[in-house]
Amino acid sequence: MIDALWGWPPPVLDPAGPYSERVTILAWVLLAMALVVTLIVVIALWIAVKGPDSLKRKLGGEKTVWIGGIAFPGVVLSVLLVWGLMMTGSLSEPITGKEMRIRVVGEMWWFRVQYLDNQGRVVMDGANEIHIPTNVPVVLELTSADVIHSFWVPHLSGKKDMIPGRVTLLRIEADRPGVFGGVCAEYCGGPHALMGFVTVAHEPEEWKQWAVQRNIALGEAIEPFGSVDVAGALPVVDDDVPPRIPPTPIVGEAARGRALFMSVGCAACHRVAGTEANGLAGPDLTHVGSRRTLGAGILPNHLGTMMGWIGDSQAIKPGIRMPSYDRLPAEDIAAMAMWLEQQK
């Protein structure tokens, strides 16, 4: 599942949205330019060293410098510059206020994801997974809780730094559904190499279902992502919401896991909405069971990996803030993992 996100074709050359698409065209043109100029220089060098005298004489004068070193690059660079500046302009269109808003906070070494309504209030918390509808412009409000991180989903857009004390804005938009990998691109110490996330683009209908389910499960009264004056493509919560999903009854081992989660210390750092677990230091685990990855985009998420993560997270991702719960018996860890995996 994760491995399908990368590799060939390279994400930078495989755009999944309007912003990255324009850059991809630019990238191909630039690559072609670089190849042609390299060839010119190599051929010129070959002539200079081994070429016939007639060609050498033509090359061996100051005219070569004027043409090859000044006129030709001057023209090429000017054209590229104008194109690049125009593209920069079009990629940084002003925010209209009608885009979907998601706040992403870089933390050492994971991403806090907060879905906002159009007033900027947090509708739902998540971590390391961003769900967006296709063909809807999304403005990400990026910031950091500690050091500088950088947000990058190559399929969707260029990167943008997440800087403490500032909010930087990044537009993304997907034009096809899919799961797109992302990473932290600014060195942020320790296990920076293992700080990733996934962006999941859904068909708007599917996304609506996803959002509505969670919002209701949260018991929040706020309508998600703006109400009335939101762009037409944006799903609006209206009366025909799907029926509320009855909460899974927690019985047996899972119930024991839930009690353990509260008592052994997990709740001090993690929040699970609707329970007394209210910690804010670590990722919100309200819907952890439905996430695709564990450990900030590095492991598939299922009961087995959840157990391994709780039991010995330091062996999997050394240096992170979460300690290995290696003093607990495996049965207890299994119980907690079982309960967490039910938090869909």
Next chain:
Amino acid sequence: MKSRITRQVPGRGLGLPGLARAGALTALALVSACKEPPTTRRMPDSAAASRGLALIDKVGCGACHEIPGLDWPKGRLGPSLAGFDDVGLIAGHLPNRPGTLAAFIRNAPAVKPGSTMPPMPLTEEQAADIAAYLYGIDND
């Protein structure tokens, strides 16, 4: 019976460059090819074994087990699977046979009630491939 994880001092020093699973597999194949296999050892199907290692990687078995040929993760919640084919019984309980192992990998609690190893999101064929890999691990 409660099983406890024994915590080892994590390997912080300079280790040998464990050159990837491809290298490990090649080395494995070479070693086992040169050596007269003892009668108790089952000869692994190498294609299945390499599929198995890829699956181990993908599913994340390493989150709980140290598995030779897998550089990461090396979780310590479950037992290390180094030298697995020399182990007499699976989970100290079941006869160590490929079919049983595959079934155990796929759904441990069903095969051995009370096992803390959870069921894995794998098909029967995939579980069989992983079993093939585990039998191919030569720890001698």
Next chain:
Amino acid sequence: MNSETGFDPALYDRFPTEKQPDEDVEELNRIWAAPKGWGLLTAVNNNYIGFWYVATSFLFFLLAGILALGMRVQLAAPMQEFLPQDTYNQFFTMHGTVMMFLFAVPAVEAIGVMLLPQMLAARDLPFPRLSAYAFWAYFVGGLAFFCSLFVGLAPDGGWFMYPPLTSETYSPGLNADFWLLGIGFIEISAIAGAVEIIVGVLRTRAPNMTLDRMPMFAWAMLVFAVMIVLAFPAVILCTMLLEIERAFNWPFFDPTRGGDPMLWQHLFWFFGHPEVYIIFLPAAGLMSVMVTSIARTELIGYRLNVLALVATGFISFGVWAHHMFATDMPAVSTGYFSAASMAVSLPAGIQVFCWIATLASGKVQSTTPAHFVIGSIVTFTMGGLTGVMVGLVPFDLQVHDTYFIVAHLHYVLIGGMVFPMFAAFYTWAPMTSSKALSDKLGKWIFWLMFTGMHVTFLPMHLTGFMGMPRRVYTYLPGRGFDVLNLTSTIGSFILGAGILLFLFDLARNFRFSTEESAGNVYRGGTLEWLPSGLYSTRSIPVVHSRQPLWDNPNICDEVEEGRYFLPNAPTGTRETLITSPIRAEPQYVQLMPGPSPWPLAAAVFTAGFFLSLTVQAYMFGIFCGVIAVFSVLRWLWETDRPLPDKKEVDIGGGIMVPVAITGPKGHGWWALNVLMVVLGMIAFMAVFAYLYLYGINPEVWIDPPSLGETALIVGANGVALACTWIGRWILKRRAGGYAHDAPWVFQAIAAVILAGSLYLDMTGWQDIGLRPTESGMGAIVFMLMVLQGQVVIISLIMAAYLGFREARGLLTTPTNVTMDIVARFIAYSAIQGTALTLLPRLFLGG
């Protein structure tokens, strides 16, 4: 006929003169002889210092290269454990830091120290003891810094050290302090070298070597040194800010208290991007010289090339923010920096085509230097092109901080600096070794390095496209990077094999010698190929063209027979000819200091001072600092002693010039000016930091102290300024007699007044409740005072030193260099103090 200094160019026609007596050579040998045994460590001659300098920088190249191989092994396959996470993070930080600060900049500076006096036919660089100090400071400090790796205390915040990751909160260990103090210290050494090179190039050229006839390397080194002087202050300031934030909790970069982490990035890259050209330009200068000798013809487009060097230096100061495109700068700014980044590639293109045209116009010899030079042109061009690509903002945002950038910068730096350096090793080793390096082996070395380089870094462009970020200690399996990374690792070992083979060649053939040399193997046309000893050339020739050795086949013999300037030692001590900056007309004979242990002692204790601060051994640090200052003063003590019996000497052909002069013609005046530019740049950067923090967080700004107090401070500084002038005026009035106390006492009064006005300034801010630890404003305002405090302390020491010299009767009338320098420095302090006081008190206050 025109002249710069009133020197009559017709006098050049007197040369070559008669053959001079051979006894003078004995005399020169005696005067310039190097100390024996352990005493050799006190040598200051550039033949030794330059060679040690090059050797040390090459050692760091090897060490940083070994770190790189370690990293490549770790990245050969996903999720390996060859290097644990924290070790890897230290490795990549040290690789970048060592390559940039301990290898690249010192290496080009070292080649300058070694080659420039020879190329300009000077006896030595103008401040030999300063070169010795710069070298030893770098040697001791660099090795101590590198050793932090062995105790796990090496910096691990990346070579760019972005706060807040490197602040006390997120890097509580000593690791970051090693970087900040270690690098801060090595920068001092780089600046010392730059002062030397600027004055050396402008004032110690052979007579009639006008700017238009300088070897291109001298031009490049001139631009290089000017860039160091302008760029390094920025990094000195930002390392000071971060170290003070870490040690004393002044929140320059802490957004919660009105600081801003982006301030670091602006200051760091204001240095960091010119740094790249600081490394590249001298190598480009070497390339131009080598291309000429490879093609056996004049460089085509000499003036365009000079223009390109100067333009590169100029534009490179306007591109720093292209490292920060991803930080959400306004579109106007990114547009400007994008345009400037495109523009800076033009001069590089000019140079590349100058080289190609030169090669085409001559006949290329298939030698090792030719291989490296051509390999360099290809590689550097490719790196330059990816540089153009990342200059475009939308593309940069995709590849920024990925392996694409790793590939780009290694193409530029290896193609633009490392290959030329190896070409230079082969070209100039015969100058300083009794045996040339093997040309045959050299070609093998080239092909190994060239192949290895491309196999390593070409795949990285694609790795970056695939989404692999930089500075990762590992990567997850199944992302498609595996094969590419393995290829890169294999390539890096091929590259390493090339360098290993080079070491073998060195061991087999390189024999350092100051007496005999292997000669002009590649038949260069510039002056370093004149026959020479420790005193450089016997006599200093008149230069009529860019390739004097080609144009006058007899020049070697004529020089050897003493038929040009300074065929002997007219003053009986070490000396060199100082010429005018533009047309290189002989002006006077400079007396030069000889071997001394004090520069070495000063360097060791300066290093001790910084290292003690790092490990927080403050008392020992102060002890080292005092000894270091004493050592510097002690080495200066022996200088500036005019010979009472000789005011003018014959420098050959019956031409009489003065011995040692002061004022704007003197080389000391030039050096002090350069130093004041450095200090001024540091202050200027601090002013920028002040305005920047105000722009970002105006809400923490408070109203300044009263205007009356401000007026008092400015008035006091004005009095101090007047005192420095009065002191010099009195000394001048006493021409012919003794100096007495008044001249130095006035300087001392000036320094004390400056200390007092600084105290007033500080208490004034304290009284209205400003605290350096509480807000960004407090931190930066007190920082301005810290900078002023530094120059005031130096002023006080200088005034006391002046007093000592007067007591020993060394304060000659009507002027002398020491008085000149002290008075002008204190005057500078008064002006700087006034500016730094007025800024926060008047401008934008509140």
